[in-house]
Amino acid sequence: MNKQLSRPFWALSMLLGVSASAFAQQATLKGRVMDQKGSSLVGATLRFEEIQKSLSTNANGDFSLDRLQTGKLRLKVSMVGYATLDTLIQVNDGQHPLNLYLKSNTSALEEVVVIGYGTQKKSDLTGSISTVSAKDFQKGQISSPEQLIMGKVPGVQITTSGGQPGAGSTIRIRTGASLNASNDPLIVVDGIPLAGGSVSGVANPLSLINPNDIETFTILKDANATAIYGSRASNGVILITTKKGSRSGTQINFSTQNSLATVANKVKLLNADQIRDYVNTNGSDAMKKLLGTANTDWQDVIYGNAFTTDNNVNIASKAGNMPYRISAGYMNQDGVLKNDNLKRTTAALALTPKFLDNHLSLDVNVRGTRSKSKFATQDAIGAAIQFDPTQPVYVDDKDSFGGYYEWIQGGKPNPNAPRNPLALLDLRKDNGDVFRSIGNAKVDYSFHFLPELHANLNVGYDLARSKGNTFTPSIAARNFNEGGERTQYKTDINNKTLEFYLKYDKELPTIKSTIDATLGYGYYKNSSKVYNFNRTNAEGDKILNEPTRPFDKPENLLISYYGRLIYTYDNRYVLSGTLRSDGSSRFSPDNRWGYFPSVGFTWRAKNEGFLKDIAAVSELKLRLSYGKTGQQDGIANYSYLPNYTISGNESMYRFGDEYYYLNSPVAYDKDIRWENTTTYNAGVDFGFSNNRVYGSVDYYSKKTKDLLSTIPVPVGSNFSNFLLTNVGNMENQGLEFNVHFVPLKTDNSTLDIGFNLTYNKSKVTNLTQSDDPNFIVETGGIRGGTGGNIQAHKVNFMPNSFNVFQQVYDEQGHPVEGVYVDRNGDGVISDNDRYLYKSPLPKYLLGFTAAYSYKKWSATTVLRANLDNYVYDNVSSNLGSGANINDQAVLVINNAPVDFFNTNFLLKQLRSDYYIKNASFLKMDNVNLSYNLGKFIRNSNASMSISATVQNVFTITNYKGVDPEISNGIDDRFYPRPRTYVLGVNVSF
């Protein structure tokens, strides 16, 4: 292996950036000392022991030494917080400047943290910021990035939407601040803010970023940290930094993970004999005749084990002066729901060259993802819960609806019956094909005449080409009356971003001060083109729906100016202020500009005289902050404009023999303006015993006013009775605590434990213009009746509280059917007797992580708990009634959840508070064991580690439904999260 022989030499020459030719004469040595990220290190000490000289780097990290003999020289470079570099250098005449890189050896508290538009030492932070880096990520088969940090950060709740391959998550930082606008945090990848929203053709647009390319997550929580992102920051900001090339050596890494997903839990239903018993006891003769003789577990029919392979390779190296990283990944994931599949190919390139004496640095990232999805028809989940277990899967007659058993009425599928769950899966194709590319080029120039001043330009794009189609053959019962169905869709997304900022960073030793000032401009254009297609029958010869317009082109634009000043005095006091001004195309010119200021103050008590020498306390810091942020995402693009819409083809009116499209004025509020959230935050960071124990506590209070809420306006005052307008206030208060400790640390073994806790309380404090305390805004649509909503916003209650009747129970504790408490005492049970009871928001979130390593073995686990969160069991409320099992009106027998035995309701009682269930839970997200073989090939640097992981290990809960963790609190046809067994191998050279 030639490579092995040449390696030290190659590495050295790279390090020095010089050729090895030598002349014995005088020469000048120049260079710069930097950290691994390429930032200059000021005050690093260089010692040439042979010639007994030493010097320090200047404010730019540069050094220079003349009159040196050419030839080899031993050099030691040292600096606090970095490992000393001991190296042999070659001194030549007229040589290029040397670049020397020091590796950090600091603890977590001294890390440099990515903040909005720049970096900051963790110790100097004034805002509430959490960082999770690759080594702490969740282990196992993770197909979407956000799931890497589930349970890791206090105040951050990540709820996956189910077990679908590549499924997305609901991410809430401090529960979000909005009712109607978006509650999703802003996600910024390498400085490029991603537009929110979904991408058709893929379950979750975030899954188009390969989790393996991610280096760190930085979560900005309070206003001081987020306000620099102004209008998009009310729900917090997640900064994702991707992995970069290497400045020293080449590293090739290959990993493969193969996993088997199994169905962890199914809905507990009546079995076929119980159904037969019930119908034979309660049904009419006509109903009894419908009973079958089969014993079909429909959930077993539609679910199965699913295999996933996820393979990644990456090379981090340097070509000439250009560090680069190339990565590629291929994932093929099956879902536990039959026919569900996601194939994802990813590639990414990162270049980080520097030019002009390192004054100009470039950071180029390009990533592309192609995902091909086969979406299983999720209607099958509901159908499998409902379908009569006494019926067989197949019938003998292959010509009848493809040979699947269906409820038939007059030779056609009974329109009100559920469809055969397996037929729903097998007789429908639903394919999505998405290409997404996110890229940016960042140029940072440090002025030659004023190196403290940087100009930074970051230009980025986020584009997606998505298309897909569905096909249902004419034999399928699902679209039998229409002769099958063909649909297609296509969307092009082109989002552009430009950021430019100037940054001035100056140390003023005479007054023990440091100034860090940033002034910037941003331009963010989101544009997409949504094509409309005909919906036809399977043959394509009959149009079922025809769009009126060939496409739509929704657009929005945000223009921003921002500034920040951070002033540090004597390493003890840090004061920072930010101001951002945003202009949004979503508001009228009069209301367009929003101003979002913040201030933060940090007192580094540890650096005070009285603590400096107390070894037991390694860190103590107090943070206080206040700030305002805004919100405009998630609302319509043009709601301030008086517009007319033109009706669709199915919504016309007839004059004579002709049908006319309808021109309809749209309700609008020309005064619509920014939502404003004010956040106060107080936090303490602490570290004891040389940071064997460290952590932080934060208290926050968020008040959002001018909430964009769709509320009833006086009927007749506008072109709708509901108008999206700025009314409503909401308050959130919370406490976050996290602690890491290392109870065990020996040469051979380490135990690392992390624990975090979040307490949150939200309440709506105002909703309407007229301050009426009885006013509610209904939310939370449910299955089981026309116009059913089970949740509501109401002043002084948690948002989305359940709006239900209070059930009356008999002496045995069984609910009495249809009997509710007359809460308003007017003698009748009417809608006015409904009350707000509990909410899906957990009061407490807990996270626990543990990592233990012993020699080459390591084991990790993550547990999470949500406490005091409630779920509405819509599965039981909709199906758990005698009239559902024995449905005489529709002439169909249905299955019911076992909860039916608790209620014995004859008719469904959708709005009973009986169905509001405490869904507190404790989950073990994963347990992982890995073994590092180290170098496993003789004479090779290749090293290997293998790992085994179980995900979704167990759930402890009193909730009887399929899963207590449901983000909107309405359990209906939930795609079960699988239990997954993963084996992984990682090889690096």
Add this chain to the structure above:
Amino acid sequence: MKKLNKYIGVCLLAIALSSCHKDLDLKPTNDVTADVAYKDFKGYTSSFARLYGSLTLTSTSGPNNSDLGGLDAGTSDFLRLFWNAQELTTDEAACAWLNDSGISGLDYLDFDDSNPMLRGLYTRCVYSATLVNEFLRESTDAKLAERGISDADKKEIAYYRAEARFLRAYNYWVLLDLFGNPPFVTEETPVGKVSPPQIKRPELFAYVEKELLEVAGQLKGAKQNVYGRVDQVAAWGLLARLYLNAEVYLGAGNKKYTEAITYAEKVLNSGYSLGINYRELFYADNDVNNPEFIFYLPYDGTKTQSKGGTTYLINAAIDATMDPTSFGVPGGGWAGNRTRDNIATIFGDYTGATDKRAMFHLNTSVKIEDIAVYKQGLAVTKFRNVNKDGKTAPPAAEGFVASVDFPLIRLAEMNLIYAEATLRGGSGGSLAKALDYVNKLRVRAYGNNSGNLTNLSLDDILNERVKELYWEGFRRSDLIRYGKFTGDNYLWPFKGGVLAGQAVAGYRTLFPLPASDIIANSNLVQNPGYN
């Protein structure tokens, strides 16, 4: 603060980025502003069609959307809600869907101010009025001149304006009859968030009367308009109905029976005539050669899709066991509405063998003992989405969207108004003619003279209205006019929420204004009894 922007902008090396601020003025691709929407006659026609369409559709974007906020598509259709309010509260109908919010309040006649169906109806009617107002604002002479509309088109637009005002008057009549004291908006009312004033019932009566009298002279002549649009006979017909109920609207003693006779007679002599076959009035091709419908909602199984209208009336009236294909809705059958046994009693022979207007289907029983069980109570098979040949059916989206047009005013009602107003002492009519007008309906119903009456009482007329007009949205108003809707002198199963029926307080002759609007609109005072 604007200065600050500029200052920062200059600081940023004058990248001339400020010019980008203009980029913030984005316009939608497919929606248009008023000037574009009304740029030509075609645009006016589309905006005018919208005014009718507000009565036939739940939204302009298909059957699953709603024009009305906070109300789903099922609770925002005019006819579905108007019908529910007028029929479910009476002996003519009961709906089994007690799980649907608002149904039990109507079924039991104990509705409250949070009832979403009543909120939907109220909101739909006021919304329709705001659409008319906008059209009237955009079609003034000045606007037409500004937009260069030709003189010929201006003449037609003048008819549009008269019809628009008729439609507004109709919507206000619904509000007058059901809610009494609604918010009141005209073309003078600004668009925004400002609370409209409340109008009291007598003033609203006067306004509707004045509008109808005015537009009657401006609408096209009898039978001179194209299908789907009204002529002046519609205004006369609505006036006749308004005057018949004047004592209800204005208080006892405020009789307008003479005027009722006058306008009923104008309609009866206008050239409209009774259809030959009663049954065919409610079939899918009732738009063809129909001499009887004066004001109606035209529906089409593919072009006017909603889950309201006759789609609702047909599907909710049948279940899977009743062969939905024979009703032209192979994909339908929602098992909701049927009659209470009082109607069977009024008909006597409900098989249709004598009076062919009796179109019922017996499931398990005539009497309803459990309102949630659809099969109890006679199913009504009056509306069918099949053609008069009885075999063919028009294309129906999703297998259940109906093409049956629904009459809001048809001639037969005028026969009965004439008779009733005459009996109630109006002058200008004669009892002999009254009897003749009623017998005309009975001849059509029996196929011969065997059912003819020889004398006429007010109760006869009320019963005749059931037989002729059942399930067409009249029953509640009729019972109120006869003093039988509230109180206990006439009972039906589950009136007041109990099987035997019980007295209901008198204030329930008016529906409550929706609580949400009382909260939103500080000018509104709730109707008596609902506080």
